[in-house]
Each structure stands twice: as structure tokens, then as C-alpha cells.
């Protein structure tokens with residue numbers, strides 16, 4: 001039976017499955033999957049582990065990224081989402097109920113602080129912020145309804161590294177589920193599940209994607225139960241990753257080890273160069289011997305990260321001149337790609353904090369934060385030094 005052209009246009013011959021294995025994961029740019037009968041569709045839609053049914057649930061390209069990240073983070077499963085915030089919110093909502101208590105690191109990404117404030121104000125979840133150098137602070141904050149601990153491997157912008165093994169052991173002892181945001185370390189520098197974390201969250205927008213061209217997120221789970229709870233939230237919120245975004249992150253992963261190594265090298269080179277510069281009051285990089293987290297970072301991390309924060313001697317007046325004078329380094333809010341970027345945390349990432357919380361996060365008016373890319377270090381040094389002379393002039 002020959003169909004009409006209208007039908008043939010929408011039902012072309014199906015391409016037979018290829019025999020060779022594609023070396024690069026294909027982009028399955030497809031929303032829904034067809035089966036032989038309704039029972040197969042129903043079975044596929046029953047949960048995250050059935051056949052692919054709908055790309056709002058998961059998709060072969062998205063699943064490839066999830067498998068890659070579960071493997072890199074030593075997890076049992078992973079969930080790829082539309083952004084880092086989508087990953088964090090899916091995890092938090094999958095774990096928390098009304099009346100639960102959260103203990104969180106004092107220096108936390110602003111978006112996460114905002115998400116916790118929203119859960120507190122609208123959903124009755126209480127939050128206590130603690131210092132993360134001594135597990136006794138965590139123990140002192142415990143309540144019968146404490147349920148979740150939230151940490152970051154390397155805090156933005158000061159490079160503070162929490163006592164992960166001590167805190168995660170204390171959390172486990174108290175029956176808390178621990179979430180570690182590993183965005184700044186990447187699984188190349190640290191795998192928090194090895195230290196006892198239950199859930200690892202990433203903004204894939206940053207180093208995993210690595211090219212400033214995609215917004216995405218990942219959560220990796222030590223156990224499947226919490227993965228399914230977070231997946232249900234991502235489906236409910238509609239924040240599962242799309243195939244093209246997932247593909248860009250997968251592509252980024254292939255060069256992650258090379259990029260992270262170069263970014264760590266560039267950060268340390270620039271940090272060492274800026275120490276003692278007359279226009280610089282302080283340099284914050286965990287690779288510097290006098291950084292408060294230096295020894296711990298050396299034990300826990302396979303590199304000191306690509307971030308350097310610098311207090312300019314001239315305060316906020318110098319900041320404006322300095323940022324305006326940079327030619328190679330870009331003024332940009334996000335980070336983690338191939339280009340070196342700089343930001344002014346007090347007026348961007350940390351603007352919502354009250355002055356006391358900003359001080360606690362180490363963010364003064366004269367602080368600028370670099371996230372190093374892949375440029376030649378000599379070109380970066382030249383650009384930063386010429387801008388410092390403009391700022392001092």
C-alpha cells in the first residue's frame with residue numbers, strides 16, 4: 001500500500017541501526033520513543049531504569065553523560081539536569097520535608113544560599129551555617145530534625161577547603177545525608193564519594209562543559225535510592241538535561257583532564273607572581289603556602305584549582321580602574337571555560353549577602369576573582385600587570 005505524500009513526508013523509511021559502534025556519542029535529538037504496544041510504553045515510563053520513553057525523563061545522550069559522571073565520581077548513578085541549580089534543587093527537594101533542618105557550610109555558592117533561603121521561608125526547612133574547619137561545629141549545630149549537610153570542595157572566591165573527611169564522618173554518625181558541591185574541584189581534583197559523601201553536585205556550566213557555551217548540571221549519587229528521589233523531582237520540575245546540552249558536556253569531558261591541569265598551573269603561576277606586588281594587598285589561592293587551607297588542600301586535592309582571589313591595595317576605587325584596564329582577561333560572571341575571566345564578587349556573585357555574611361565569606365570591596373583559562377601564562381601576567389599599573393596610577 002502506497003501512502004499519500006503527506007504521510008510519506010512524516011513517515012520516511014527508518015534507518016537500520018548502524019553496525020559499527022559510533023566513537024562519539026550521537027545527539028539523540030528526539031522527544032519521544034515508539035514501541036510495539038501500550039504495555040511496552042507503560043513499562044518504559046514506569047521509572048528511570050526502563051527503556052527510553054520520553055526525553056523529559058531521560059534520553060540516550062543524557063544517559064551517556066549520566067553514566068560518564070557516575071563513573072568519574074565513583075557513584076552508583078547520576079542525574080543530568082538543565083543547570084547546576086536544577087541539580088541542587090532536585091537533590092534538596094528529593095531529600096527534604098517540611099520541618100527538616102539543614103546544616104550548611106558558611107561560604108556557599110550564592111545560588112545555593114538562595115535556594116536554602118527559599119526552602120526556609122516558604123517550606124519550613126531551617127538552615128544553620130557553620131564553619132568547616134572543625135567537625136565540633138557541625139556536632140554543636142545538630143538537632144533531632146537535622147537531615148542534610150551541604151558543603152563545597154573548594155569555596156568561591158577564597159579557595160577555602162573544608163575538612164571533608166572529618167565533616168562527612170560526623171554527618172554519617174549523626175544520620176545526615178551529605179551533599180558536596182564539587183564544581184570548583186571537578187572529579188579530576190577530588191571525588192567526594194571516596195571521602196564519604198552521599199551526593200555530589202556539579203554546575204556542568206563551569207569546568208565539565210568547559211567552553212562557556214552550555215548551561216548544565218549533574219548530581220552523582222553513592223546509592224540508587226537517593227538518585228531515584230532526585231530524578232522524580234527533576235521530572236516534576238521539568239529540569240532534566242536536554243540532549244544537545246548533555247552532548248556538549250560529554251564533549252567537554254574528553255578534554256577535562258588537560259584543561260584542569262593547565263588551569264591549575266596558570267592559577268598558581270599568576271598567584272605566585274602577584275604575591276608582594278605593590279598594588280596587591282593579599283592573594284588567596286590554596287596552592288600558596290600561607291593560605292589557611294594549603295595543607296588540607298595538599299592532602300585532599302590532586303591540584304589547587306583554577307581560581308585566584310586578589311585584594312587590591314586601592315580598594316573599590318582600584319577595582320573599577322583595574323577591571324576596566326584588562327584587555328585579554330574578560331569581565332564575566334560565570335567561569336570554567338577556556339578563556340580567563342575576572343569578576344568583582346561584592347557586586348555580582350555575593351551582592352545579595354548582608355555585609356556581615358559577605359565578610360564571613362572573605363569578600364571585601366577590593367576583592368577581584370580570577371578563573372584561569374588556557375592562555376599562555378606570560379600573556380596573562382602581562383595583561384594583569386599592565387592593568388595593575390593603571391589601577392595604581
Ligand SMILES: *Cc1c(COP(=O)(O)O)cnc(C)c1O
Nearest residue numbers: 083084085109181183203205216
Ligand atoms: C555556578 C555554580 C552553581 C550553579 O550552577 P548553574 O549551572 O549556574 O545553575 C552551583 N554551585 C557552584 C559552586 C557554582 O559555581
